[in-house]
Amino acid sequence: MKLLLRLALSLLLVPLFAGTAAGQEPPRRPVRDTLAQRDTLAQPDTVAVDTAGAVPDSLQQAADTTPPPRFSAIMGDPAPPVAATGFYWDRDALLREAALTLGDLLEHLPGMTVLRAGLFQQPEASTAFGLTRGRIEVVLDGFVLDPLTTSTLDLATIELAQLSELRVERRLDLIRIHLTTVEALHGVPYSRIEAGTGEPSGSVLRGIFTAPRFLLGPFAFAIDRVDGTGRDGAEPADAFGGWAKWGWFPTPDRAIQVEYQQSRLRRKAGVPWVGEQSRSDLVVRARNRLFEGVSAELFAGRSSLGQPAADSLGADSAVSLQRSVWQYGGRATLRRGFAWLDADLRFRDSPALPRRQLDVGAGLEFGPLVHLAGNVTSAAWRTGASALAYDARAQIGPVAGLSAFVEYADGERGAPIWADSAGHSTLESHVLETRSGMRAGLSVQRFGIEATGALVRTEADSAAPFGLPFDSAYGRSWNSSPAQGIEVFGRVPLWPRGLSITGNFNYWDKIGLLLYLPSRSWRLALELHSLPLPSKNLEILGRLEHQRREVMLERNPESIGVQDPTDPADPYSQMPIRNLLNGYLQIRVIDVRAFIHYYDLLGEGRKDLPNREAVRGPRILYGVKWQLFN
Numbered sequence: 001m002k003l004l005l006r007l008a009l010s011l012l013l014v015p016l017f018a019g020t021a022a023g024q025e026p027p028r029r030p031v032r033d034t035l036a037q038r039d040t041l042a043q044p045d046t047v048a049v050d051t052a053g054a055v056p057d058s059l060q061q062a063a064d065t066t067p068p069p070r071f072s073a074i075m076g077d078p079a080p081p082v083a084a085t086g087f088y089w090d091r092d093a094l095l096r097e098a099a100l101t102l103g104d105l106l107e108h109l110p111g112m113t114v115l116r117a118g119l120f121q122q123p124e125a126s127t128a129f130g131l132t133r134g135r136i137e138v139v140l141d142g143f144v145l146d147p148l149t150t151s152t153l154d155l156a157t158i159e160l161a162q163l164s165e166l167r168v169e170r171r172l173d174l175i176r177i178h179l180t181t182v183e184a185l186h187g188v189p190y191s192r193i194e195a196g197t198g199e200p201s202g203s204v205l206r207g208i209f210t211a212p213r214f215l216l217g218p219f220a221f222a223i224d225r226v227d228g229t230g231r232d233g234a235e236p237a238d239a240f241g242g243w244a245k246w247g248w249f250p251t252p253d254r255a256i257q258v259e260y261q262q263s264r265l266r267r268k269a270g271v272p273w274v275g276e277q278s279r280s281d282l283v284v285r286a287r288n289r290l291f292e293g294v295s296a297e298l299f300a301g302r303s304s305l306g307q308p309a310a311d312s313l314g315a316d317s318a319v320s321l322q323r324s325v326w327q328y329g330g331r332a333t334l335r336r337g338f339a340w341l342d343a344d345l346r347f348r349d350s351p352a353l354p355r356r357q358l359d360v361g362a363g364l365e366f367g368p369l370v371h372l373a374g375n376v377t378s379a380a381w382r383t384g385a386s387a388l389a390y391d392a393r394a395q396i397g398p399v400a401g402l403s404a405f406v407e408y409a410d411g412e413r414g415a416p417i418w419a420d421s422a423g424h425s426t427l428e429s430h431v432l433e434t435r436s437g438m439r440a441g442l443s444v445q446r447f448g449i450e451a452t453g454a455l456v457r458t459e460a461d462s463a464a465p466f467g468l469p470f471d472s473a474y475g476r477s478w479n480s481s482p483a484q485g486i487e488v489f490g491r492v493p494l495w496p497r498g499l500s501i502t503g504n505f506n507y508w509d510k511i512g513l514l515l516y517l518p519s520r521s522w523r524l525a526l527e528l529h530s531l532p533l534p535s536k537n538l539e540i541l542g543r544l545e546h547q548r549r550e551v552m553l554e555r556n557p558e559s560i561g562v563q564d565p566t567d568p569a570d571p572y573s574q575m576p577i578r579n580l581l582n583g584y585l586q587i588r589v590i591d592v593r594a595f596i597h598y599y600d601l602l603g604e605g606r607k608d609l610p611n612r613e614a615v616r617g618p619r620i621l622y623g624v625k626w627q628l629f630n
Contacts, residue, residue, distance in 0.1 A: 065187030068218040069252045072141075072183060074287045075295045076335045078167060079342060079363055082373040083393040083405035084443055084452050089166040091182075096541050096586060098196065098595045098621060100204060100226055102126075102155045102177070108523070109168060110452075110489035110504035113516055113549065116608050117470040119619045120202050120228025121237035121265060123273060124156040125466045128170050129458050130483060130514030133467045134415030134433060137176045141259060142297065142331055143283045144346065146353055148305040148323050151415045151467025151475075157265055157279065159241035161194070161206035161224035171375070171391050172409035172437035172458060181245060181259070184210040184218035188630050196595075196623025202228030204621065217248040217255075224263075236268040253289035258282075273469035278306045293335045300328035323418075325350045338365045352416035352428040354379035371395040379414060387412035387432050401446035405454075410436040415467070417475045431475050434461040444490075451490030458483050463515045465555060478555060483512030498530040503545075511553065513572065518552040539588035549578040579604055596622035 080086075087109050089097075099105050106126045107114040117123040126136070133151035137144060138158065147153040158179070165180035184190070194206040203226070210220040227238030241263035249255045264278040283301035290296060307321035329346035344359040356379065363373035374392040389411030397403030414430045441454025462477035485508030492501045503524040511517045525545035532538055553572040581602050586595040599619040 066212075067187045068184050068212045068247075069249045069255070070183055070185070071218075071247050071249075071255050071257050071287065072180060074253065074255060074289050075142075075297065075331070076293070076333050078178070079340050079361060079373070080371075081169075082363060082371045082395045083407045083439070084441070084454070085169055085171055085393060085407065087168045087170065091164050094160075094163055094166065095593065095625065098584070098586065098597045098623070099160060100202075100621065102158045102160065105166060106155075106168065106177075107547070109170065111170065111487050111506050113518060113521065113552070114608075115466075115470075115516065117273075118235040118237070118271065119200065119230045120235065121156050121226055121239050122230075122235055122267070122271060123154050123468045123470050125152060125468055125516075126155060126175070127466075127516050128175055129172055129437065129456065130460070130463075130512075130517035131173070131175055131435075132464050132515060134413045134431075135174050135435070137174060138179065139176060140179045140261075140281065141181055141283070142285070142344070143259075143281070143299060143301050144327065145281065146303060146325060146327070146348070146350075147416060147418075148279070148303060148325065149277070149307065149321070149418055150469070150472070151417060154468060157239070157263060157277070159222070159224035159239075159243065159261070159263060161208055161241070162220070162222040162243045162245075162261075172407060172439055172456075173389055173391055173411065173413070173435050174375075174377075174409075181243070182208055182210060182220050182222070183245075184212045184220060186210075186629065187212050190627065190629055192625065192627040194623065194625045196621050198597075198619065198621035198623075200229065200231050200619075201233070202226075202619070202621065204623065214246065217246060219247075220245045230270075233270065235271045237266060237271070239263065239265045255287050257285045257287070259285075276308055280304050295333050297331040298329075299331070300326070302326050325353060339363065350416075350428065351382050352418055352430055353381075354414060355382050356380045369396060369399065377411075377413065381414065381430055383429075385414070385430070385432060387414050389413050389435075397443075398445060401444055403443040403445075404441075405443065406438070406440040408436075408438050415464070417467075429475070431464075431477070433464060433477065435459065441487075448493040449490065451488070451492075453486065453488045456485055456487060458514070459512070460514060463513055463553075463555065465515060471554060478513070480514055481510075481512040483508055483510050483514050483517060485509055499526075499528050501525070502527055513553065515554055516552055516575075518549045520551075521547075521549040523547050537590045539586075541584075541586045543582075543584040545582050545584075547578070547580045547582065551575070551577065575608075578608065591627050593625040594623075595625070596620070 089105065097105060101124055103114040103116060103124045103126055106112050111128045112126055113128065114126045115124065136152055138153050139145070145153060162181045163179060164182040167178040169176040189209070189211045192208045194204065196204045205225045206223065208222045210218070212218055222243045224241040225239065229236045241261065243261040245257065245259045247255050247257040260282045262280045264276070266276045267274055281301060281303045283299060285297055285299045287295060287297045302324060304324040309320045326349045327346055329344065331344045334341040340363045342361040346357050348354060358378045359375065361373070361375040363371065365371050372394050374390065376390045378388050380386045391407065391409035393405065393407045395403055395405040412432045412434045414432050417429045417431055419428050435458065437456070437458035439454050439456045441452060443452040459482040460480045463480040464477040465471040485506065487504065487506045489504035494500055503522065505522040506518065507520050508517060511519050523545060525543050528540065528542040530540045532540070552575045554575050555572055580600050583598040583601050586593055601618065603618055
């Protein structure tokens, strides 16, 4: 009853705690040009006359400016979200941000908690509902980016330069992050440069190039470099990545694509996790639209990781590490009016990862008011172990702008446990963990106001860390108990036009001894997005936001001296409270964008983790983005 009263009160106060920066995933639409109207003076003259006044030879062919087919369109649009579980950035929304890491984007989503071990390129993770290892999946154009040294993929190692779209499925038992990379969308070559610098001693350089035809098909290429030293040079690190994608279309409904990315991350002396790591992912795909609304894909890919001896960077270990994993399988989609179906079957050759994994998602629409959806994941390992997890979602409405929804999830998922060079683990294996939960609430879209509120309950058989360097526990877990709470998020437009309040609020009446689940957190932002000129060649985006994250629990046996993690008398460690005021401004003039992002305006310090004083202080980044055609 107390939770129901709190939920009702929160919905009444939603103008104070409203919004998502990316918003709930809207109806899909074709990817459009970032600029509403490019400068017409920059376009070539349609009639060319030589200096003698003669018309050029009419037999001379004009340059082909026909856009190439879209490889991503062969598989059809992504499934529509049900029960407010989907969040989305298109190309325009991504261009309006100045994110250094994937976590900079995810922290705008309701209920998402981002953990950073430093200011620049230090280990980073994100969670919702206390989800940790084995519950965060990153998918690159349909290919799963498996973690190859830890139980959870380090978000600081993911490049952003090549992103065209970002979709996040925030379900009760899984966070699935879909990365869609750029394609050649124009009939002429296109390039974009992003360059920025900031404090304390950081810089970013990103470049993208696409061509509609290169060796028979469309081609795209990107580079991404981020480096910094942190406060007083306490956390020197740099990351560099390269990415390329090429496709061939025998017909508009059939295509082959090759995608390759290579990244290197170095964390130098001055941080606890000194070392160098390089990773490459090579994927080959063949897609075919069998008939309208039904498509299929075959894929094969290899992910490789190299970790040289770290003593040259100031670490104690001089042991190198080499690892590679093959992943191959097939995908199929169906889009037929009131029904959709997605099925992925993939195989891997590592004992730490599922030998076979089948993911099936399906949905039905009964008229405009009733929507049903669900997902099932079945996985099996070489050891003979198997796991089954599922979730189901239902939504009724909207009726007069009001929708009701419910979500339920249950089952087991596995997390990899890798052998490492430090000797904490010598056997590649996995661990299975069970989780269930229920979420029910209401969404309102009326008079320009968008608001969603829900009651949430989640339960896990154990509390487990991410397995990242800042909390690595090498397969350990501890007893847990149920957690329950409420969440509210939405957007309220203000006057004048273009001004709005956005934000989210989460309150947990019980945190159930789950790790990384704040007892209370919120994000509140005043945002201005304006196109003041009729030509729309001037765009202004400004945002002032307050973030607060209160008490949450963590267990780090190595840092707090726990000798027996099974001892129930051993207390959990409380994470420090985080309280930040951030500012952001971007101005676009035709094809050029100038931005400044000031993280922690008050200089109060962002202590995401215990005993990490280097995280304290503001992070400032300013720079430009500009794009060129031809």
